[in-house]
Amino acid sequence: MTPASSPTSENRALRRLSSLVAGRLVIAIPYAWLLVLFLVPFFIVFKISLSETAIAMPPYSPAFSFIHGIAGLWAEVKKLGFDNYVWLTQDNLYLFSYLSSVKIAAISTLLTLVFGYPIAYGIARAPSTLRATLLMMVILPFWTSFLIRVYAWIGILKPEGLLNQLLLWLHVIHEPLIILNTSKAVYIGIVYSYLPFMVLPLYSTLEKMDHTLIEAAEDLGCTPVSAFWKITFRLSLPGIVAGCLLVFIPAVGEFVIPDLLGGSHTLMIGKTLWNEFFENRDWPVASAVAIILLLILVVPIVYFQQAQARAEEAGR
């Protein structure tokens, strides 16, 4: 210890140093993890989507390997091509899968909004003593397995299933409805599985709303319906956008629901990718399918991130 530096100033310097190191580590460790296990894999997917299919393990001929030096690398780059992407445009299966995924996801997002809004609205208006319990009850199914919840619908929607048994018994219908293995079952499955993702953001915007605004509008002669559209609906738009993105983006790439409920006639891109990978064992084409799916979703994902960042700023 030099006479110039008192123990406290040395302490302070040490503290600043430890704070700096701790701060760096807190950022660096999760950052490095996500770089290696989340970002880098996308580049590998892209790279493999450009390589040729081969009957081997792994079933592709490697694009870029550094064994042959720069000249070898250049030879490999020349071999790369967009053949797999050309292939995707030539086979209608892929185009139809993309279109039908986006369509099914969009319709089910809308349905989820229509069913979720009254629930969120009802919870937001519930007596404050009940609200926490109701909210907990919305979240609880989310904790139980996704696979199990989708599976539960098979027994209900089958031709000889519980729904048809009930409707036949009530004499509403005279022969069983065919719902399982059609796109109707997929809509039901998506709405059911993603409902909590819609209700929670809607609830959080509706709960914050100032009810006196509606009273003022009604006092000024607005009908309840137009007061709802002009005030409640408008003010809950951030919740609507967040809820719709939380449902739409994962629904486009959904695999379990179309696979278990949709049957072979319902095309969705998540299922096509899965089959390409596990059944045809065509990794390069599966990678190309994934890259195109990512391109379709990049706009909603970026929009979602910006909404999240804005919410984070607002919470600060």
Added chain:
Amino acid sequence: MNGRKWSRFNIVSVTLGFAFLYLPIVLLVIYSFNASRLVTVWAGFSTKWYVALLTDTAMQNAAWVTLRVALISASVATVLGTMAAIALVRYTRFRGRLLFSAMIYAPLVMPDVIIGLSLLLLFVAVGLDRGFFTIVLAHITFSMCFVAVVVQSRLLTFDRSLEEAAMDLGAPPVKTFFLITLPIIMPAVVSGWMLAFTLSLDDLVVASFASGPGATTLPMKIYSQVRLGVTPEINAVCTILIAIVTTGVVIASIVNKRREVRRLRDEQAARRG
């Protein structure tokens, strides 16, 4: 939203909503006690499908693998996710922060098939043998982002004056974190851990990509049986899983509520004293 009565329309829509959410699960549980092999025909009460599970070693092995994967991945994901949340909330300016927050939020909505495929190709590229370990790595990667978001929301409402007081009194930052910050954000860290645990317990798609021939998780096992048809045994497995998760969540929320009540009482006492 206050000031208006809970109208009949509100009550009906909430009730119908909950009926829709819970009826399928309730039916699944009821039919796991069905004596008939045909899942949709009721033939009396029986626990024989649960007894059958006792001898199903393949199912038990899968359950054991799943449990270990979930415990390890949830614990690592909680540490990494909490660090990420602190990085996001406390360090508003560092190089590459935009990319960092993008990498936190993107996995929340990214389709499972993309995450699974990309991780598999990474494991193959670096020559990692696929199995138990790769499933753990994959689960940590997506669940840490959910933990980060849960902990972040707690950190944002956090009163920093307590931390500042501790630092003024001479506590080094790391010590301040473990003595002051961590106990306060603990409920969020615990619910982050539980979320990561159930996400791991639940995952079929990413695990199918990331696992090799050696490791089969419970969802993979359930899925391969469901493809062969609905059977009462699967209903029984699902019922057990639902029971475990529901008990866990209910206990955790009661504990959390008690702690919250105690904290409020302590704060009031501190204000009076």
